[in-house]
Amino acid sequence: MNVDNFRLQLGGKEYVPIIIGGMGVNISTTELALAAEKLGGIGHISDALVTYVCDRIFNTTFVSQKRKKYTQYSSTPDKSAVLFDLEELAKAQKKYIEYTISQKTGNGAIFLNCMEKLTMNSGIETLKIRLCAAMDAGIDGLTLAAGLNLRTLDLIQDHPRFRDVKIGIIISSVRALSIFLKRAIRLNRLPDYIIVEGPLAGGHLGFGPDDWRTFDLKTIFTEVLAFLKKESLNIPVIPAGGIFTGTDALDYLNMGASGVQVATRFAISKEAGLPADVKQHYINAKEEDIVVNMASTTGYPMRMLTSSPTLRYAIKPNCEGLGYLLENGGKCTYIDAYYAALSERKPGQPLAVKEKTCLCTGMANYDCWTCGHTTFRLKETTNLLANGKWQLPKAEDIFRDYQFSVDHSIRLPEPEVT
Numbered sequence: 001m002n003v004d005n006f007r008l009q010l011g012g013k014e015y016v017p018i019i020i021g022g023m024g025v026n027i028s029t030t031e032l033a034l035a036a037e038k039l040g041g042i043g044h045i046s047d048a049l050v051t052y053v054c055d056r057i058f059n060t061t062f063v064s065q066k067r068k069k070y071t072q073y074s075s076t077p078d079k080s081a082v083l084f085d086l087e088e089l090a091k092a093q094k095k096y097i098e099y100t101i102s103q104k105t106g107n108g109a110i111f112l113n114c115m116e117k118l119t120m121n122s123g124i125e126t127l128k129i130r131l132c133a134a135m136d137a138g139i140d141g142l143t144l145a146a147g148l149n150l151r152t153l154d155l156i157q158d159h160p161r162f163r164d165v166k167i168g169i170i171i172s173s174v175r176a177l178s179i180f181l182k183r184a185i186r187l188n189r190l191p192d193y194i195i196v197e198g199p200l201a202g203g204h205l206g207f208g209p210d211d212w213r214t215f216d217l218k219t220i221f222t223e224v225l226a227f228l229k230k231e232s233l234n235i236p237v238i239p240a241g242g243i244f245t246g247t248d249a250l251d252y253l254n255m256g257a258s259g260v261q262v263a264t265r266f267a268i269s270k271e272a273g274l275p276a277d278v279k280q281h282y283i284n285a286k287e288e289d290i291v292v293n294m295a296s297t298t299g300y301p302m303r304m305l306t307s308s309p310t311l312r313y314a315i316k317p318n319c320e321g322l323g324y325l326l327e328n329g330g331k332c333t334y335i336d337a338y339y340a341a342l343s344e345r346k347p348g349q350p351l352a353v354k355e356k357t358c359l360c361t362g363m364a365n366y367d368c369w370t371c372g373h374t375t376f377r378l379k380e381t382t383n384l385l386a387n388g389k390w391q392l393p394k395a396e397d398i399f400r401d402y403q404f405s406v407d408h409s410i411r412l413p414e415p416e417v418t
C-alpha cells in the first residue's frame with residue numbers, strides 16, 4: 001500500500017493526493033507548480049510580492065515605477081502615503097497567473113497561496129484585488145493563508161467564479177477553523193478543503209515562538225476530523241508540516257486525510273526558486289541551525305536558518321518600491337526598529353537593527369531562508385556529488401517518491417555525473 005492507492009476528490013475531480021504547498025516569494029515557482037500539475041497532483045504558486053516577481057520574470061517595471069512615485073518618502077518613517085495602485089496590482093496578478101495557468105499540461109491543478117497578512121498599506125482593498133484578479137486569470141483554487149481574515153469570503157462573493165473556484169483555508173487549531181466556518185456557513189460557501197498546518201511547517205507558524213513544541217500535527221488533525229464529524233460537515237482535510245516520507249503521508253491518509261501538503265523537500269528541487277547555493281545551505285543545515293523566531297514583521301513566528309543573511313540586515317526600509325508588509329496607515333515594525341537603532345547608535349559604531357528584519361527585502365533577495373523543521377533531513381533525500389555539492393533532485397523525483405515509496409524508504413534521484 002502506498003499514497004497512490006488514494007485519490008483526493010475535490011468538486012467532482014480526482015487528484016493524486018499530494019499538494020506542494022505555497023512557498024512565498026517565488027520559491028514555489030511556476031515550474032514547480034506545473035511539475036505537480038503534470039503528475040496529477042496540485043501545485044501552488046504564491047502571490048507574495050507579486051509585482052516584484054513579475055518584474056523578475058517579465059522585465060516589467062512595477063517596482064521601479066512605484067519607487068519613483070514615492071521616492072520623497074524614502075528617508076522618513078512615515079509611509080502612510082505609500083500605496084499600491086490597485087489597477088497595476090491587478091495587472092501584475094493577472095499576468096503572473098495567466099502565464100502559469102496557460103502552461104498546464106496535466107490533469108492536476110494549480111492553486112494560489114494567498115498570504116492574507118500581506119497588508120500592503122490597504123489590507124482589504126489589495127486582498128480583494130489579488131483574489132479577484134486571480135479568479136479572472138483562471139486560477140483553479142485559492143488557498144487562504146497566514147492571517148486568515150474573516151471577511152475574505154464577503155470580499156469576493158460577487159465574483160462570478162465565487163462558487164466554482166476551489167477555496168481552501170490553512171488553520172492550525174479547531175478554534176480558528178470554527179470561527180472561520182461560522183462566517184462561511186452564513187454565506188452558504190464552505191471551504192472546499194482545509195489544510196491543517198502543524199508546528200513543524202516552514203514559513204510563518206500559527207503557534208507561539210516558544211510553545212510550538214507543545215503541539216503536534218497528529219493531535220490537531222484528529223481534533224479537526226472529530227470537530228467536522230460532530231458538525232456533520234464533509235470537507236476534505238489535508239495535514240501539512242513535517243510529512244517527510246511517502247509512509248508519513250500514507251499514515252495520514254489511513255487516518256482519514258484526503259491528501260497531504262508538503263513543501264520542505266521541494267524547496268531544494270531544481271525547479272524551486274531559491275538560488276542554487278542557498279539550496280546547498282538548506283541541505284547542509286543541522287537541526288540546531290533551524291530556529292523559530294519573531295524577526296518577521298508580520299507579528300507571527302517564522303522558522304528559518306540561523307545563517308539567513310536577513311537576520312543581519314541593517315538596511316534602510318525599502319517600502320517605496322516594495323512595502324508589501326505595511327499595515328494600514330503605513331506602519332511596519334521594521335521601520336520602528338530601524339529608526340530606533342539609528343537614534344541609539346553611538347558615533348563610529350555600525351548600525352545594528354535588533355529583533356526585526358526587513359522581510360520584504362529579505363524575501364525579495366532570497367536572504368530570508370525560511371524552512372521546515374525537517375530541513376536537517378534533506379541530506380537523506382539526495383546524493384553527494386564528486387565535487388562536494390549535493391545533487392538537486394527534480395520535482396518529479398520527489399513527487400514520485402512521495403507517491404510510491406513504502407516503509408519510510410526514500411528513493412534517491414538517479415546520480416548526476418559532474
Ligand SMILES: Cc1cc2nc3c(=O)[nH]c(=O)nc-3n(C[C@H](O)[C@H](O)[C@H](O)COP(=O)(O)O)c2cc1C
Pocket residue numbers: 020021022023024025027046048113115145146170197200201202203204240241242243261262263264265267370371372373374
Ligand atoms: C521555504 C518555505 C516557504 C514557505 N512559504 C510559505 C508561504 O509563503 N505561505 C504559506 O502559507 N506557507 C508557506 N510555507 C509552508 C508550506 O506551504 C507547507 O504548508 C509546509 O511547509 C509543509 O510542511 P513541510 O515543509 O514540512 O513539508 C513555506 C514552507 C517552506 C518550506
